[in-house]
Amino acid sequence: MSGPSVLVVDDERTLARSIKAYLSESGYDAEVAGDAEHALDLLDKLRPDVVFADLRLPGMSGITLMQRIHEFDKAIPVIIMTAFGTIEGAVEAVKLGAFDYLKKPVDLEELKLLADRARETSLLKHELSYHRKRAAADLHFAQLIGESPPMRAVLDRARQVAALGETPPVLITGETGTGKGLLARTIHASGRLAAKPFIELTCTALPANLIEAELFGYERGAFTDAKESKIGLFEAAEGGTLFLDEVGDVEVSLQGKLLRAVEEGVVRRVGGLRDRKVNVHIIAATNRDLERDAQTGAFRKDLFFRLAVIVLHLPPLRDRGQDVILLADRFLSRFTAKYGKDVRGIDPDARAAMLAYPWPGNVRELSHVIERAVLWSQGGMLESKHLSLMSSVDASSSLPGNGVELSQLDRSLIEQALRESAGNQTKAAQRLGISRDTLRYRLKKFGL
Numbered sequence: 001m002s003g004p005s006v007l008v009v010d011d012e013r014t015l016a017r018s019i020k021a022y023l024s025e026s027g028y029d030a031e032v033a034g035d036a037e038h039a040l041d042l043l044d045k046l047r048p049d050v051v052f053a054d055l056r057l058p059g060m061s062g063i064t065l066m067q068r069i070h071e072f073d074k075a076i077p078v079i080i081m082t083a084f085g086t087i088e089g090a091v092e093a094v095k096l097g098a099f100d101y102l103k104k105p106v107d108l109e110e111l112k113l114l115a116d117r118a119r120e121t122s123l124l125k126h127e128l129s130y131h132r133k134r135a136a137a138d139l140h141f142a143q144l145i146g147e148s149p150p151m152r153a154v155l156d157r158a159r160q161v162a163a164l165g166e167t168p169p170v171l172i173t174g175e176t177g178t179g180k181g182l183l184a185r186t187i188h189a190s191g192r193l194a195a196k197p198f199i200e201l202t203c204t205a206l207p208a209n210l211i212e213a214e215l216f217g218y219e220r221g222a223f224t225d226a227k228e229s230k231i232g233l234f235e236a237a238e239g240g241t242l243f244l245d246e247v248g249d250v251e252v253s254l255q256g257k258l259l260r261a262v263e264e265g266v267v268r269r270v271g272g273l274r275d276r277k278v279n280v281h282i283i284a285a286t287n288r289d290l291e292r293d294a295q296t297g298a299f300r301k302d303l304f305f306r307l308a309v310i311v312l313h314l315p316p317l318r319d320r321g322q323d324v325i326l327l328a329d330r331f332l333s334r335f336t337a338k339y340g341k342d343v344r345g346i347d348p349d350a351r352a353a354m355l356a357y358p359w360p361g362n363v364r365e366l367s368h369v370i371e372r373a374v375l376w377s378q379g380g381m382l383e384s385k386h387l388s389l390m391s392s393v394d395a396s397s398s399l400p401g402n403g404v405e406l407s408q409l410d411r412s413l414i415e416q417a418l419r420e421s422a423g424n425q426t427k428a429a430q431r432l433g434i435s436r437d438t439l440r441y442r443l444k445k446f447g448l
Contacts, residue, residue: 004027004028004029004049004050004119005028005029005030005031005046005047005048005049005050006023006028006029006030006031006048006049006050006051006052006115007030007031007032007033007039007042007043007046007048007050007051007052008020008023008030008031008032008033008051008052009032009033009034009035009036009038009039009051009052009053009054009057009062009065010032010034010052010053010054010057010081011034011035011054011057011058012054013032013034015104015106016032016034017032018108019032019052019106019108019111020032022108022111022112023111023112023115026112028115031046031048034058035057035058035059035060036053036057036059036060036061036062036064036065036068037059037060039051039053039065039069040065040068040069040072043069043072043073044072047073048076049076049077049118049119049122050076050077050078050079050099050115050118050119050122051066051069051076051077051078051079052078052079052081052102052111052115053065053066053078053079053080053081054080054081054082055080055081055082055083055086055089055090055093055101056082056083056086062080062081062093063080063089063092063093063096063098065078066078066080066093066096066097066098067096067097070097075122076122077099077118077119077121077122078097078098078099079098079099079100079101079102079114079115079118080093080094080098080100080101080102081101081102081103081104081106082101082102082103082104083103083104087101087103090103099114099118099121100114100117100118102114141155141158141159141186141190143182143186144158144179144182144183144186145323145326145327145330146320146323146326147322147323147326148315148319148320148321148322148323150315150319150320151314151315151320151323154183154312154313154314154315157310157312158183158186158187158312159190161187161191161310161312162186162187162190162191163191164191165192167191167281167310168309168310169262169281169282169283169284169306169307169308169309169310170184170187170282170283170284170309170310170311170312171247171283171284171285171286171290171307171308171309171310171311171312172184172283172284172285172286172311172312172313172314173285173286173287173290173311173312173313173314174285174287174313174314174315174316175287175314175316175362176287176361176362176364176433176434176438177317177361177362177363177364177365177433177434178314178315178316178317178362178363179314179362179363179364180245180285180287180314181200181243181245181285183312183314184200184241184243184245184283184285185198185243187241187283188240188241188243188281188283193239193240193241193281196239196240196241197236197237197238197239197240197241198237198240198241198243199233199236199237199240199241199242199243200242200243200245201214201215201233201242201243201244201245202245202246202435202437203244203245203246203247203248203249203250204245204246204249204435204437204438204441206249207251208250208251208253208254211250211251211254212254212257212270213230213232213270214232214233215232215233215234215258215261215267216232216234216257216261216267216268216269216270217229217230217231217232217234217235217267217269217270217272218230218232218269218270218271218272219269219270219271219272220271221271222269222270222271222272223270223271226270226271229269231269232267232269234261234267234278234280235267235276235278237278237280238278238279238280239279239280240280240281241280241281241282241283242280242281242282242283243283243284243285244282244283244284244285245284245285246285246286246287246288246438247284247285247286247290247307248286248287248288248290248293248299249288249441252297252298252299252300255299255300255303256300256303258303259300259302259303259306261278262282262303262306262307263306265277265278265279265280266278282307284307290304290307290308291304291308316359316362317359317362317363317365317366318358318359321355322355324354324355324359324366325346325351325354325355327363327366327367328346328351328354328366328370329346331366331367331370331371332345332346332370332374332382335370335371335374335375336374339374339375341374341375341377342380343374343377343379343380343381343382344380344381345380345381345382346381346382347381347382347383347384349383349384350382350383350384350386350387352384353384353387353389354366354387354389357389359433360413360432360433361432361433361434362433364433364434365432365433366433367433368430368431368433369387369388369389370382372386372388373386373387373388376388410442410446411446411448413432414428414432414439414442414443414446414448415448417429417431417432418448425439425440425443
């Protein structure tokens, strides 16, 4: 069809044909149905821009037809045509959702004007809906602060992902504390699945049997403590998003079952005998180099390629330049309000110290540093002494010519944090800007 489409529903064939001919001359593609049942059959094929329906139709009434049309698509405007003696019924139809009504005998010029107005109103509603959705998306993305080129690039790509009608799996990569979870939640909240569930599982340092039970659920009697059946997170996230944080820590023995769930949309509960279909959008995140792990066999290649259809890499805070100051100002505003402190800004020396610091814990560490500084501050400005940045890391020093072993640096930072926290793991994790579970995983990894 070349022009806007109109469906005319009337059992007066002569009138219906006259309307069709007039609208066709005016640039519309018109179809005629003699009763409501025929009109409903044409809906999916025609998807009309406007419907004219007689109030009194054989069988189903015009009002009932209008309600059925709105069940199919609420955006389709329906105009009720009525004889003089049934004006009250037409007015009632307008109260129930009809766009307008038209009196018989029909003035064809008036009918075309109504069709034009109904279509224009429908287009405006669609445009308003589009801009509202865009505004809602921008509102969510406003939480992700960043003006540096690498951050703007990843946010632009994330907006494109959120706008997709059908979204393949997304893999978010980046160091611990860069905001991978926030980005995942923002993509979900800004897209078509916003009203659907967002379910999150952190895979760090969890044994395979526990992750399997969490993801896929279990049947009663599947193991000793399974006193009743329980659905898994795949089923709980039906129609929405399942976020697998630190997916690189899933044991290889479970990765095959995870691949089937992601690729085929099929899960089987632990101890179960039948497969269950699920419709879930997958977002995964990792701080590991999964491509390298896939080459060494530490992570299944087929699962990596399935998860990495779209890859979004969050840059470390040390590579984001002035974003450090933008984030610090946002955190300052948040924590002064939270704790009722009268801190109006950050002095130049403190800003310079923050720009020079490498931020091994990234945005999460910066948040903790500003929160602590707000609590300790006594005056109206945050000073460098309030920041308590880890003095052992000298951002201005150059790296050795033969390179540096990052795992050794990681271990050294953990050892220092434990010393400064008198062995308290919770405090050490806070100093490092990581979760306690992540710290425990790394303590086990380094044999500490």
